[in-house]
Amino acid sequence: MVAATLRLVVVGTAAALLFIFCSGPTWTVVGDSMAPNLLGLHYPCRCEDCGYRFTVSPSVVDHPATCPMCGRRGLAPARSRPLGGTRLGLGAKAAPPLRRFEVAAFRTPDGEPMVKRVLGLPGERVRIHRGELWVNGRRYAKSMAEFRQTAVAVHDARYRAPETLPARWQTTPSANWQRRGSVFATERGQLRYRHQVSYRCAIPRGEASEVRAHRGYNVDVSGEPGPVNDLLLTADYRFTRPGRVIWVLRGAHGQSADTLMPDDSAILTAQIGDRAIEWSIAGLPTPARTPRIEGWQRVEFGRFDGRALLSVDGRTLLVAEANDLAGAAPRACSPAMEAGEAVRIEAATSLVVGAPRIDRDVHYESPSYLLNARQDQWMLGANEWFFLGDNPAVSKDSRRLGPVPFDRLLGRVRW
Numbered sequence: 001m002v003a004a005t006l007r008l009v010v011v012g013t014a015a016a017l018l019f020i021f022c023s024g025p026t027w028t029v030v031g032d033s034m035a036p037n038l039l040g041l042h043y044p045c046r047c048e049d050c051g052y053r054f055t056v057s058p059s060v061v062d063h064p065a066t067c068p069m070c071g072r073r074g075l076a077p078a079r080s081r082p083l084g085g086t087r088l089g090l091g092a093k094a095a096p097p098l099r100r101f102e103v104a105a106f107r108t109p110d111g112e113p114m115v116k117r118v119l120g121l122p123g124e125r126v127r128i129h130r131g132e133l134w135v136n137g138r139r140y141a142k143s144m145a146e147f148r149q150t151a152v153a154v155h156d157a158r159y160r161a162p163e164t165l166p167a168r169w170q171t172t173p174s175a176n177w178q179r180r181g182s183v184f185a186t187e188r189g190q191l192r193y194r195h196q197v198s199y200r201c202a203i204p205r206g207e208a209s210e211v212r213a214h215r216g217y218n219v220d221v222s223g224e225p226g227p228v229n230d231l232l233l234t235a236d237y238r239f240t241r242p243g244r245v246i247w248v249l250r251g252a253h254g255q256s257a258d259t260l261m262p263d264d265s266a267i268l269t270a271q272i273g274d275r276a277i278e279w280s281i282a283g284l285p286t287p288a289r290t291p292r293i294e295g296w297q298r299v300e301f302g303r304f305d306g307r308a309l310l311s312v313d314g315r316t317l318l319v320a321e322a323n324d325l326a327g328a329a330p331r332a333c334s335p336a337m338e339a340g341e342a343v344r345i346e347a348a349t350s351l352v353v354g355a356p357r358i359d360r361d362v363h364y365e366s367p368s369y370l371l372n373a374r375q376d377q378w379m380l381g382a383n384e385w386f387f388l389g390d391n392p393a394v395s396k397d398s399r400r401l402g403p404v405p406f407d408r409l410l411g412r413v414r415w
Ligand SMILES: [Zn+2]
Pocket: 047, 048, 049, 050, 051, 052, 067, 068, 069, 070, 071, 072, 159
């Protein structure tokens, strides 16, 4: 009994709005402000070069699309096949109370229903500053699980650019590696990811660049994308004999290259900029027993919010604060990273790497209608929540509408 009672909600700026129609207990998303996690009406598009499927917002469907994975331009969205918005079910608004990064629905002061992500909890002082969330004067450090909730794909090795472009994953020395599809095997060597900006901006296609925020949902109308500092590398690994593997991530600001080297001595090595340091991880949950020698393991290595995190098969084994990464004695390290090199996997052993994927977190920039607004900080009352959209450049949310009191909450949503 899903009577589709559609009621279009006010639109502040053309692409900005979010939501929603009610048809019994089911809601349908309208608008771009939670993309790419929740979609309003959208159009499918398939890249002719790499096969990646992505979606295009109605606000830009009249323009040629750009593949966010390989950078192929001039793609035509399937305009004859618009797809409906994400369907949502509505759950409780309390018991348990809403947690940070949960997605929930509420009403604006004008009574419009909206859905956004919880960023601030009652009683907190919340600040959105240079793309990051600050809570009570401290930059908020996400857990691995929280990072996954807001992750945006940067590159997935299963989607290859045409041979005419430089490969994003480069094998060094190349003679040591075998590649089949998105699986790389070596006896000893480095796998380096060099990013390329794939959407309209001043950097030519094919040229190595730092990782920048893009919005696949409306990729070519977003203007100059902001640099991104927080990355997560996910891949499946198979080790055939013991040995070291080094993971290095470098954010856009260049100073945050980190290396973790789990080995038998439970020594962890971190590299920041040109400096490598080493310290014992005794007392921390140790990855010394990983890797296993048999079977595939899913390893996630993240460098975000000032911390380095390592998970194996979904279990976070290590969280190192940035403060822990300073002060120890310098140590010889692998060659410096090249221009545009954002990720490196270095194997000192026999290793197979399957389908490496890079994600970034949401970069909380200010949309144009807030660019002149002085306020970037909000004090929440004892019964107020702060909401933000996952597509912050176009989202109308608590930055403009203010915190949401309990009596305007509708409930958490599921989809
Ligand atoms: Zn493509």
